[in-house]
Amino acid sequence: AVRIEHCERVHVIVAAKRICIANCRECVFFLGVNQQPLMIGDNHKLQVAPYNTCYPQLEKHMSEVGILPTVNRWDEALALSMLDPHDSLSHPAGVSDVQAESATRMDPDQFTNFVIPNWLAEESTGSTNDNPFALPDAYAASQHKNQNNLGDIRKLIQEASLEESRKRELSSVLHVCFKDWLYGNLHSFAFMSYNSLRPFL
Template sequence: MPSQADEEAHQLSYLQKHMANILSLLADSTEGGDDDSLVLSVDKFEHLGFLIYFGEKGSAKISLSQNAPFFANSDPDMPAAPVPASQILDWLLQNISSTLEHIADRVSLKESGPSSSPDPDVQMADVGTGSLKPSVSHRGPSFIEGISKSSYVKQASDLKGTSVKVVNCHESVIYILAPLRYATIYGCSDATIVIGAVGKAIRVEHCERVHLITAARRICIANCRECVFFLGVNQQPLIVGDNHKLQVAPFNTYYSQLEEHMSQVGVDPNINRWDEPVALGLLDPHDSLSHPAGVSDVQAESASRVDPDQFTNFVIPNWLEIENAGPTKDNPFPLPDAYLASQQKNIKSLAEVKQILRETQLEENRKRELSSALHACFKDWLYASGNIRQLYCLQGE
């Protein structure tokens, strides 16, 4: 896996290469009709906020237009005049180049300096329009790699930094019950992954049949198949690349320290935009697996909502929380009405079944037959739903 600096540089280089095309898609044409006649309004310019933003670390997010010299301080009652796309392109490329230089300097300093030297963590999102003020992160990301057919738990005290990368894990349940700045899920399959609270962003890439449960400021999903995302997110989920059969649902779990962790990293439980995914980009017309030959300009596939009748809570075993218990006793994100009604219906149905079983008079041999039938049906459901992997934590070493 590439380092955090490598990933940042790669993402910025990609933006640098394609920014002209991105702006041309957003721009409006004036009378001339050539490239010099392309202009961007302030509203179109704000769409770039899906990809970049400017500001100091830890500060409140300011709209992209207020950081641009050509739109800043404009009167809301009198919208700013459109700006030539070429002028905006020059300004963006200048800032991207400056950030790439700082990343290169950081890597060079780290490689040539003593091993104890800090690793400044500069993001494009943290570059101001004036001087750069990188913050310091003393440790790199924690890696969780190659977990297979088991349960794996990490608390805040187990992590060496504030970012985590879960790589190539399969048929497992992974609990990361900690406050984080960044998280990456890469190359995993047939797994359930719980990520506590992520204050900056979580990225999920090249995963198949993964159930991800996370509370985060933002999430980016790329090149995934048949995954389900149970989200408490403050910004719209971003879906890019070649994705198939993705589903989104509201956040569905809790652990005792969750609200404390969310508060530490700035995740707001009162804002959940789980059901507003944005799919960006077009599929490669030369990829025969994505769509049939002869079809071009196919919009990237978005995600569908999980049917409320299929929505269930995910229970984190309380014995996994080996650290001090916190105050959280329930899901901090309010459920939408349809999902809340479905949840209450399931609770009522379960209570009715329990009552019927208690009141039914059966002979001992019939009780044993009923018990065996219930266990068999439950076991079939565990395997069919994939929930069997939640029982790995009960296995002995």
């Protein structure tokens, strides 16, 4: 099982048999889990979404630890209240008035894939080239729409009648915008690799 606790404002991607989330705030969890996610303690404003990434050895690693790609209970979180009865600062009304807070589903329009760069393509071995967990229809449709939009943008840029200097200028602007976005969001992504999770699976 994987246990995640005391996280704040991060995005976490996990493939596991079981997951327990405790005392987290404003986090998004992209899950591929075979059992109901367990949420305990003082959680606030959490979101869950289907698993959203892959890498060449993913299915091999999942098979080694017994994770089934055909079963994903990402949206069936079970919330249990295990709050500190002396925590009057967080809950001045008293623990008896506090209900365990579960997680909401991410809006499909906000769903995106997390792409893992394959910098060692020549050395990597594995057959996984797509997400092994099937996406629910709404999320698959959103993904398809995003891919089409990206294709349209690429086509517009390729067909634009621009001089070479203007093309270079456009390319430079796009790179700057991407870097700004990347540096602004990189801290919020926590990708849990097989090696880091293996002792707990």
